[in-house]
Amino acid sequence: MSHYPNAAALGVVLRKSSYSNQESNCVEVAGLAGEVLVVDSKNPNGPALRHQPEAFTAFVRAVGTGTLVPVEA
Template identity: 55%
Template sequence: MEDAVVTFRKSSYSAQEGQCVEIAGSGGHVVVRDSKNPGGPVLAFTTDEWRAFVHALKSA
């Protein structure tokens, strides 16, 4: 996945202070990174894992 070119996006609800995560779609996965460290590591989730995560957040 390191070789993939992806376009990360940040929520429009995020403050401009840079303390956010950014997400991108990449080959059937959702990748997440720290907006303060765009060259750093990313977490990768399958789309099903991401949907479950978002659903759990909305249900909390």
């Protein structure tokens, strides 16, 4: 997984989940040139993690259905 060091410098419009509120610790997402960018909402000038759309869609689906399998450290 790679990242852009400064999400704000990309000039993309970030979207926050409708399930979030202003006090939530959450992430925001944006699409950019065939990628899904994920940014920590508390640090919008921080890094943006880059994901392939198919992988991000599978992740969101697994979280939503409760089928996400945690990785043991």
